[in-house]
Amino acid sequence: MSIKKLGYLGFEVADVPKWSTFATTKLGMMEASASETEATFRVDSRAWRLSVSKGPADDYLFAGYEVDNEQELQELKQNLEAHGVSVKVEGQELTAKRGVLGLISFSDPFGNRIEVYYGGTELFERPFVSPTGVSGFQTGDQGLGHYVLNVEDVDAALAFYTKALGFQLADIINWTIGDGLSTTLYFFYCNGRHHSFAFAKLPGSKRLHHFMLQVNGMDDVGLANDKFDADRTVVMTLGRHTNDHMISFYGATPSGFAVEYGWGAREVTHHWSVVRYDSISIWGHKFQAPA
Structure with a gap:
């Protein structure tokens, strides 16, 4: 089993500013980036863990799972393809946006987007601080x-x-x-x-x-x-x-x-x-x- 953990989640939401207020003031997340169309949030030393993007669905957009290294990413890709799953190797633009070193994407049988990556960005030099004083999140x-x-x-x-x-x-x-x-x-x-x-x-x-x-x-x-x-x-x-x-x-x-x-x-x-x-x-x- 090469997948090691759930790394991040992305939602499509009708009101990004409302979500920003909700995530920070009620959930205690730390805002990492924000605009009228997209926002990301931190809960630990990682650069981000939750993303919300503007759209009408108000629903699941993607989940990102983490593996340890490039070899494990390739092994998982091969296993997915062996089971008939179409896998896309994502290019530099999305890889940079996610802040990872390598990224593949595919869909489950119901069209739900899944991403798997290695090399997530750590920000130990900018410690996580909860705006509501949450003592910490278990990650x-x-x-x-x-x-x-x-x-x-x-x-x-x-x-x-x-x-x-x-x-x-x-x-x-x-x-x-x-x-x-x-x-x-x-x-x-x-x-x-x-x-x-x-x-x-x-x-x-x-x-x-x-x-x-x-x-x-x-x-x-x-x-x-x-x-x-x-x-x-x-x-x-x-x-x-x-x-x-x-x-x-x-x-x-x-x-x-x-x-x-x-x-x-x-x-x-x-x-x-x-x-x-x-x-x-x-x-x-x-x-x-x-x-």
């Missing part, structure tokens, strides 16, 4: 949090993400959403983080269900929860998940999908066994209608 060897996609065909998604990309299945949850709706969530890891990626066949038209940021302290979660609660944009209350044991809440973003903000997740071990669950949470995580 490092675990990469940037996770995200959950809505897929049309579970079997096609399983084949692509495990065989072509080499992700490992952590567990599944048979989730009864309510009102007669139920689905199965599939969770995948590529390092010690319980899951960097998950998918399910979900109601709604958005590709992205939510993305997650993990902070270093429970107080960071509580303080962020207060900010979302103050303007009634909590969509799932504070709770603890059954599978990764993370304590988190979910808030509405300016684009309509959710952000999970959490702390305290357990990690995958070398002796991990795949299991299943009948509930997403041990306690909490109750749905709330946003304002």
Whole structure:
């Protein structure tokens, strides 16, 4: 398995300035660059981790995964092509924009863009400082949090993400959403983080269900929860998940999908066994209608 971590995420958003305010004042991210049409944000020593670009979709735009070096990038490219995936070697313009040394791109079976790179830019000389005083975000060897996609065909998604990309299945949850709706969530890891990626066949038209940021302290979660609660944009209350044991809440973003903000997740071990669950949470995580 050559993919080591989720490196960055990109969203297409209708209102870039609104996202800039949201990311800095509610999530505690540090603005790295900003214009009326695009903005990037930091959560650690990397030059950027989140990008928002102006467009009508208000949805997922791309995910970037990191490998260790050029050899691993070439090996992954060969494996993708062996599984019938069309891979593009990106040129200097996009490579420079992403701030990486090498970059390939391709799509999953549903048209979701994926990028894989090596050689991301570090900015230790310009330390990350959260504008809201967040003590720090859990990244490092675990990469940037996770995200959950809505897929049309579970079997096609399983084949692509495990065989072509080499992700490992952590567990599944048979989730009864309510009102007669139920689905199965599939969770995948590529390092010690319980899951960097998950998918399910979900109601709604958005590709992205939510993305997650993990902070270093429970107080960071509580303080962020207060900010979302103050303007009634909590969509799932504070709770603890059954599978990764993370304590988190979910808030509405300016684009309509959710952000999970959490702390305290357990990690995958070398002796991990795949299991299943009948509930997403041990306690909490109750749905709330946003304002």
